[in-house]
Amino acid sequence: MLAAEYVAGTLVGSARKRFRRLLKTDADLQREVRNWEARLGSLDTIEPVAPRDLVWTGIEQRIAQERSKVVPIKVERPTVRINVLRLWGATATAAAIVMAVLLFRQSSVVAPQQGQPQIVSVPAQAFVAAIKLPEEEGQWTVSLVPDSRSLRIHASQPAKLAADRDYQLWWIDDSGGTTSLGLLPRSGAFQLALPAKLTITGPGTVAVSLEPAGGSPAESSPSGPVLTAAPLLSMI
């Protein structure tokens, strides 16, 4: 009956962990779990709901990271360069209001002892950018915690752009090179993992391009017009 409770989900905490450990090696248990998964699972396919397109983009990005972990790929220099300074001129009036609430992580403070390194509390770095786009009334807030390698994007209002288009967010490095961070959600919030090859250690610039639905066909550069750039500023 443990297998049934494991599958139903009522086996929790340490009992669940123990069961999982046993499950790895016990063939009878595996068979029992599979039977229950099939039995109860027969009820699972009742109300299919299509996920938003940007979920797939997020998955593709994570898979690309997975692959790059296994097979080191040569990072090609991006072919399209964005003139950040010119963009700045164009978007100065729509300049972003940077706002922020976020994590302040403290490591424990230990009293200094002789010969021991002193541990001091260090705030976790977090960055935020606010993005205003020409044809949109709402704005997108991008917050990034490099330590957690996660990026959260929030739309204040539903986007007005056509269904066959998407806004794509790019990280612009110091030399104008671009790395895709993912798509802006058309509404609400969306959380993404940061690309594995990207290390962000300080404030920088993000840009948004208008792309066909699903994002730029080119992996590392925008294919459509770049609509705006905004500073990614440190929140602390």
Add this chain to the structure above:
Amino acid sequence: MADVERLSRLLEATARGDQSAFAELYRASSSHLYGLLLRMLKRRDLAEEAMQDCYVKIWQKAGTFDGDKGSPLTWMLAIARYRALDLLRIKRPEVVMPDADDDFSLPPMALADESQDPLARTEETQGVAKMREGLNQLPEEQRTAVLLAYYEGYTHQELAKRMNAPLGTVKSWVRRGLARLQEFLDESA
């Protein structure tokens, strides 16, 4: 069972690193996993986050799928369910729990309508019918406890609160419900 074959083939190709097969697998299965995750997690952001985790896992583990031991969709749905259960245990405080005195009704799983979805229909109809029958012959509390645990990912404590019953009682409802289901399904197998 063309769909089972098709999904199995796509999983095999995915295991070999074929990205376009993986994309096709996603198109064929994502609405099922997402429907399940939404139902369990209740919040779109959590469900979307879980979707990404699940498909990354499917990408990594496609090679461990064994078609002789179960259907591909069941295998993928199980991955989604376990992910949702893990997330619920971590994040449940953020998910609004219905109060015990809320109008009590069964989750939309509703033993009522047959799914119109062709994939679900071809693969699962027989199992669903048998399962419905099994559930219907359970005493009401047992059925509700099993379904809430399964559909909503409730723990025993949450069930006790929701069903307004002592912890020991709901534990035995779940246990007996599952045991009777097993007997029923074994007998009719």
